[in-house]
Amino acid sequence: MNIICNVNGREIAVETRPDKKLSALLRDDLNLKGLRKGCGSGRCGSCLILLDDQLVASCLIPAFAARHKNIVTIEGFSQTKEFTDIVTAFKEAGVHLCSYCAPARVLSTAYMLRKHIMPTEEQINDIISSVQCRCSSFSHLKKGIVQASIHFSRRKDNG
Numbered sequence: 001m002n003i004i005c006n007v008n009g010r011e012i013a014v015e016t017r018p019d020k021k022l023s024a025l026l027r028d029d030l031n032l033k034g035l036r037k038g039c040g041s042g043r044c045g046s047c048l049i050l051l052d053d054q055l056v057a058s059c060l061i062p063a064f065a066a067r068h069k070n071i072v073t074i075e076g077f078s079q080t081k082e083f084t085d086i087v088t089a090f091k092e093a094g095v096h097l098c099s100y101c102a103p104a105r106v107l108s109t110a111y112m113l114r115k116h117i118m119p120t121e122e123q124i125n126d127i128i129s130s131v132q133c134r135c136s137s138f139s140h141l142k143k144g145i146v147q148a149s150i151h152f153s154r155r156k157d158n159g
Helices: 022-029 081-092 102-115 121-129 138-157
Strands: 002-007 010-015 048-051 054-057 070-072
Parallel strands (some): 002 070
Antiparallel strands (some): 002 010, 048 054
């Protein structure tokens, strides 16, 4: 089965099996190693990506469902100013992420801040809960997300 899609701003065509998951296609076939292998059932959050600007667990998506879609992984997102805002804010707040969860935490934070530049506490708690890793404290993560929202807001105000 041939799939044409846009991955990190680049149109690609790839041959894949009908039963292959999008996470395996991205990680194994396209060598996007920022995407972590996790639970395989969508609970851990380690395989989060942006698929047509929606945050999804790529281990739940059949690869063929990505046909004609836009996919952003941490490799593509790391080239944006939003990435720099989030990483800077996390450092300022004392957030120390492990290499297992960092890509998913950054992408999930970006997703939320694109929708809610000044998120509520409930929205922050929800996005923190989307990634199951305890390498950084809940309170530091909250501070980091609030700080990132300030960076996003400043950049938006400055054009």
